[in-house]
Amino acid sequence: MAEWIIVYGIIPFAKVAVIVLVLSGAVAYMTLLERKVIAHIQVRLGPMRVGWHGLLQPIADGLKFILKEDIVPARSDKLLFTLAPAISLIPAFVVFAVIPFGPPGMMEGLLRWVLAPFMDTAAVESIATQSAASGGFVTDINIALLFVLSISSVGILGVILGGWASNSKYPLLGALRSSAQMISYEVALGFSVIGVLLVTQSLSLVQIVENQREAEVWYIFYQPLAFVLFFICGMAETNRLPFDLPEAETELVGGFHTEYSGFRFSLFFIAEYAAMVTVCAVAVTLFLGGWLRPFPNVEWLSFLDLIPPLLWFVIKVFLLLYVFIWIRGTLPRYRFDQLMSYGWKVFLPLALANVIVTAGVVLVFM
Amino acid sequence: MNRQTILDTKELEINMGPQHPSTHGVLRVRLKLDGERVVDAESIIGYLHRGVEKIAENRNYIKCTPYFDRTDYIAAVSNVYGYVLGVEKMLGIEVPERARRIRIMMTEFNRIASHLLWLATHAIDIGAMTVFLYCFREREEILKLFEAIFGARLTTHAFRLGGLWLDMPPGFEAACRKFIDEFPARVDEYEQLLTRNRIWLERTKGVGVISAEEAIDWGLSGPPLRGSGVDHDVRRLRPYGGYEQFQFDVPMGKHGDTYDRYLIRLEEMRQSRRIIAQILDDLPDGKIRGRAPKIPKPPVGEYYSAIESPRGELGYYIVSDGSPQPFRLRIRPPTFISLQALRRLVRGHLVADVVAIIGTLDIVLGEIDR
Numbered sequence A: 001m002a003e004w005i006i007v008y009g010i011i012p013f014a015k016v017a018v019i020v021l022v023l024s025g026a027v028a029y030m031t032l033l034e035r036k037v038i039a040h041i042q043v044r045l046g047p048m049r050v051g052w053h054g055l056l057q058p059i060a061d062g063l064k065f066i067l068k069e070d071i072v073p074a075r076s077d078k079l080l081f082t083l084a085p086a087i088s089l090i091p092a093f094v095v096f097a098v099i100p101f102g103p104p105g106m107m108e109g110l111l112r113w114v115l116a117p118f119m120d121t122a123a124v125e126s127i128a129t130q131s132a133a134s135g136g137f138v139t140d141i142n143i144a145l146l147f148v149l150s151i152s153s154v155g156i157l158g159v160i161l162g163g164w165a166s167n168s169k170y171p172l173l174g175a176l177r178s179s180a181q182m183i184s185y186e187v188a189l190g191f192s193v194i195g196v197l198l199v200t201q202s203l204s205l206v207q208i209v210e211n212q213r214e215a216e217v218w219y220i221f222y223q224p225l226a227f228v229l230f231f232i233c234g235m236a237e238t239n240r241l242p243f244d245l246p247e248a249e250t251e252l253v254g255g256f257h258t259e260y261s262g263f264r265f266s267l268f269f270i271a272e273y274a275a276m277v278t279v280c281a282v283a284v285t286l287f288l289g290g291w292l293r294p295f296p297n298v299e300w301l302s303f304l305d306l307i308p309p310l311l312w313f314v315i316k317v318f319l320l321l322y323v324f325i326w327i328r329g330t331l332p333r334y335r336f337d338q339l340m341s342y343g344w345k346v347f348l349p350l351a352l353a354n355v356i357v358t359a360g361v362v363l364v365f366m
Numbered sequence B: 001m002n003r004q005t006i007l008d009t010k011e012l013e014i015n016m017g018p019q020h021p022s023t024h025g026v027l028r029v030r031l032k033l034d035g036e037r038v039v040d041a042e043s044i045i046g047y048l049h050r051g052v053e054k055i056a057e058n059r060n061y062i063k064c065t066p067y068f069d070r071t072d073y074i075a076a077v078s079n080v081y082g083y084v085l086g087v088e089k090m091l092g093i094e095v096p097e098r099a100r101r102i103r104i105m106m107t108e109f110n111r112i113a114s115h116l117l118w119l120a121t122h123a124i125d126i127g128a129m130t131v132f133l134y135c136f137r138e139r140e141e142i143l144k145l146f147e148a149i150f151g152a153r154l155t156t157h158a159f160r161l162g163g164l165w166l167d168m169p170p171g172f173e174a175a176c177r178k179f180i181d182e183f184p185a186r187v188d189e190y191e192q193l194l195t196r197n198r199i200w201l202e203r204t205k206g207v208g209v210i211s212a213e214e215a216i217d218w219g220l221s222g223p224p225l226r227g228s229g230v231d232h233d234v235r236r237l238r239p240y241g242g243y244e245q246f247q248f249d250v251p252m253g254k255h256g257d258t259y260d261r262y263l264i265r266l267e268e269m270r271q272s273r274r275i276i277a278q279i280l281d282d283l284p285d286g287k288i289r290g291r292a293p294k295i296p297k298p299p300v301g302e303y304y305s306a307i308e309s310p311r312g313e314l315g316y317y318i319v320s321d322g323s324p325q326p327f328r329l330r331i332r333p334p335t336f337i338s339l340q341a342l343r344r345l346v347r348g349h350l351v352a353d354v355v356a357i358i359g360t361l362d363i364v365l366g367e368i369d370r
Helices: A003-041 A057-067 A078-097 A108-115 A121-128 A144-165 A169-200 A205-215 A224-237 A262-287 A299-306 A309-330 A336-365 B052-057 B065-070 B073-091 B097-125 B129-150 B172-194 B198-204 B212-218 B258-281 B334-339 B342-346 B351-361 B365-369
Strands: B012-016 B028-034 B037-044 B301-309 B312-320 B326-332
Touching: A003 A057, A003 A078, A003 A121, A003 A262, A003 A309, A003 B129, A057 A262, A078 A144, A078 A262, A108 A121, A144 A169, A144 A205, A144 A262, A169 A205, A169 A224, A169 A262, A169 A336, A169 B012, A205 A262, A224 A262, A224 A309, A224 A336, A262 A309, A309 B129, B028 B351, B037 B342, B037 B351, B052 B065, B052 B326, B065 B073, B073 B097, B073 B301, B073 B312, B097 B129, B097 B172, B097 B258, B097 B351, B129 B172, B172 B258, B198 B258, B198 B351, B258 B351, B312 B334, B326 B334, B334 B351, B334 B365, B342 B351
Parallel strands: none
Antiparallel strands: B012 B028, B028 B037, B301 B312, B312 B326
């Protein structure tokens, strides 16, 4: 077999398969985690019946969704109605193609072990040392960050189309809200990222983490404001409380997915949680040093290297997700006009100011 | 003939309820929207109409008591209290002091329970999910107390003509004391989550403003009236059942907005607790029921008895023709009157404010539809 088929075909495909499976599982257990954490915030127990402390609850839920009757409203736009959940779901997963879970060369040992029985040593060596094959990521493209931003905006289309195709008033209101909200927060989100770009001078996510390793400091210390803005806008992008207006169940009875049921609904649901994971993963990569251990410059903390890079990444993402859930258990919901005015009048100017100050500092000192 | 063009704008008519999570029962509101802005709103009621007033005309005075549990089911104790007081006034029945005090105590417990339910639903309407469950935790304790003394949690049939059905069970006083000892810290906990929360302030301040004149013109009562700064509390103005013996403040607002009404209800819970504490400190022994006729036949005449229910002035207007049944019984439900303000209040606001305003009026459809 030709080497390039293995490096650019089989290995990435295997990685994609693993990511899709793991991510689906992670999303399913995100829902359980959220229910449990919120339950404990609210002095209850949460799911307790299915499995030990409700551990099998996500599986039961998934089964329930699949077995439910698939209802399509009579006067809806059938094609768009069917398409919308997929449009929402696919971008949420595609983004993970460029997110680095671990450093280049993370899989070298694994590849050697797997390939050794099939090939001679020289071939194994040449494959295992190629970063495309052995990196802790599917692919490292030089415009990865732009790719993330553009692909994740496509998910909004699913929400808009879903609300529109339902041919019902509440979903339509929800879809209008979400399109307005997501577009306005996208702008501030984009600007908050530019600060990091100015510092690191690269759009490749792998390179950004590598630069943080070389600089021996996480970018959150260079760009604290940008991190806060990115996190808040990310919350708005993923429709989480206090910005969950498109769904606002006490106002719009579910918003854009009011008319969806069964499996189609679950696709929207998974997309929402996957988007949360995406935002957290990007935030970790840009600001929290990706797979790096805390304080990479402090020598006596080197015992932390015992935890593998991949696990550090997962721990950081998990912590950010926990903050998402924590906020949901604490805050009320904004009103639509307030949300818009925050987006345009507070977050966008702050992000712009951050860009200008950062640019000035970079120009003078670097 | 009107020809529609692509540039025409049309108001979006949307139907909120009767099945909707935030209409607190079966209220139906027909909203006319311009985008998200409410142009007009029409409340349609009657989905829970059971003809309680008519039923009462066909039952004798004792037998119609339990029906009033079911008008305002959130404040069942208050509702029966108002009715029982009215009939006692008609017949001139003396109620022993112990029973009078226990009645006030239970009514105040009911006020706390009702305000807790209000806070819970109001907060979840605005998106604060956790407050909802915290409030239910405390309300549960009160319902347990109700169960211990009345034998039921919701439709309690709390009081009988002349006093109570049964005295307090053993250990009841200690349970009450435990509750009122813990309660202030709990209210502080809700306040911590909401009172100075920026989002909560922005969602409630300046929303649904009622001026004092408007509130009086519309005949509002209870927290919506006091929120506008009108000092009106039936417990103070026309004390009934022995309220004059107790110390309590009547909290009042300044701006008449949703936030002021929120503060007032929180303070009312603290004041109710204060009344309960005074009663528990000084509860005389003695009989719990005075002499009352088996089949009351009040003298011919018209009677009105009003109490301050958690939602405002709850009145029972009873006409007697000397027979064992009321000739006519009319309930003045406080939230039926509050609901009339909804249309004026929501105009020009956004959809999200509609649920906040419905919440702040604290409506109970059982009482509105009767």
